Amino acid sequence: MKELIEYIALSLVEDPSCVQVRQERSGGNKIRFELRVCKEDMGRVIGKNGRVANAMRVLLRVAAAREGKQAILDVVEPR
Amino acid sequence: MSEEKTTLEVIAPTVDEAIANGLGQLGLPREMVDVEVLDAGSRGLFGLGGRQARVRLSIRWAEEGQSKSSPAAPPVESPAPKNEEAPAVTTAPVPAPARTEPAGDEETLRIAVQVVSDLLERMKVRARVTADYVQPEEGGDQPTVMVEIQGNDLSILIGRRSETLNALQYIANLIVGREAGRWVPLMIDVQGYRQRRERQLRQLARRMAEQALHTGRRQVLEPMPANERRVIHLELREHDAVSTESVGEEPNRKVTIVPKK
Numbered sequence: 001m002k003e004l005i006e007y008i009a010l011s012l013v014e015d016p017s018c019v020q021v022r023q024e025r026s027g028g029n030k031i032r033f034e035l036r037v038c039k040e041d042m043g044r045v046i047g048k049n050g051r052v053a054n055a056m057r058v059l060l061r062v063a064a065a066r067e068g069k070q071a072i073l074d075v076v077e078p079r
Numbered sequence: 080m081s082e083e084k085t086t087l088e089v090i091a092p093t094v095d096e097a098i099a100n101g102l103g104q105l106g107l108p109r110e111m112v113d114v115e116v117l118d119a120g121s122r123g124l125f126g127l128g129g130r131q132a133r134v135r136l137s138i139r140w141a142e143e144g145q146s147k148s149s150p151a152a153p154p155v156e157s158p159a160p161k162n163e164e165a166p167a168v169t170t171a172p173v174p175a176p177a178r179t180e181p182a183g184d185e186e187t188l189r190i191a192v193q194v195v196s197d198l199l200e201r202m203k204v205r206a207r208v209t210a211d212y213v214q215p216e217e218g219g220d221q222p223t224v225m226v227e228i229q230g231n232d233l234s235i236l237i238g239r240r241s242e243t244l245n246a247l248q249y250i251a252n253l254i255v256g257r258e259a260g261r262w263v264p265l266m267i268d269v270q271g272y273r274q275r276r277e278r279q280l281r282q283l284a285r286r287m288a289e290q291a292l293h294t295g296r297r298q299v300l301e302p303m304p305a306n307e308r309r310v311i312h313l314e315l316r317e318h319d320a321v322s323t324e325s326v327g328e329e330p331n332r333k334v335t336i337v338p339k340k
Binding site: 003004007008011012051052054055056058059061062063065066067 | 194197198201202203204235236238242243245246247249250253254257258
């Protein structure tokens with residue numbers, strides 16, 4: 001699952017240096033992923049009306065279902 | 080005097096673009112041709128189902144002497160059209176310039192297969208991926224890269240209302256576009272699903288049109304993604320007695336079929 005998010009993010013950004021995916025188990029079979037990218041690349045991984053991020057969530061759902069899990073993806077503003 | 084009529088028909092989104100394309104292909108200035116607008120085209124609904132404009136350009140041979148282009152090389156010998164940015168279809172009876180396929184290269188296919196395989200691998204889906212070029216039915220566009228995914232039990236890749244397939248296609252399209260360095264029209268199909276679905280949708284469109292006429296009432300279809308609504312609009316575009324429109328917000332946008340008054 002993590003590799004999927006990383007692959008898509010790295011393929012879409014201009015600057016791969018700040019791409020970071022953090023994974024935290026939020027109990028049971030739920031997993032939450034936090035995707036960070038450079039400020040200038042936020043638009044590329046979110047898309048108009050969140051279209052890119054939502055498509056990533058749909059694909060992530062498939063990957064998670066493969067392992068009998070549920071996954072949540074948040075795109076987080078860089079600090 | 081043999082009045083030789085050399086004509087070129089051009090199809091493009093608008094009349095102006097069609098004329099500009101045609102002149103580019105002929106390599107002639109505007110005043111050297113007569114323009115006849117065969118079809119002004121129409122926008123259609125939401126940019127869907129619109130008709131392209133069609134114009135016929137006739138070269139004015141009579142004026143060739145005045146404009147003094149060298150007689151040995153008639154102006155028809157045009158420079159190669161810039162296909163990259165002017166993907167106009169030409170149905171030319173006479174001076175059809177050699178049409179080189181834009182984007183018709185193997186490298187793009189290789190990238191497409193690689194990107195889709197990479198995505199599937201990371202989604203833990205085992206499948207066979209192939210790609211080829213197809214000509215879009217709606218004239219004018221450059222060839223579309225068609226990626227086929229074959230394997231066992233791939234319904235997980237289609238999802239409800241083909242949500243997963245469309246997401247995969249959207250993401251793959253973005254990545255392939257970046258790697259190829261230009262936008263590439265790309266479609267993904269799983270086990271021939273899109274083809275089957277399109278056939279069903281066409282049948283559904285005709286059946287619901289019948290029903291709209293029979294009952295005299297507008298028929299509201301199930302919510303569908305944009306590419307499926309498009310199939311319905313196109314199927315009924317030429318229908319004399321009904322018209323179609325999409326209502327509602329994504330993802331619950333629905334086609335309605337309305338009997339014409």
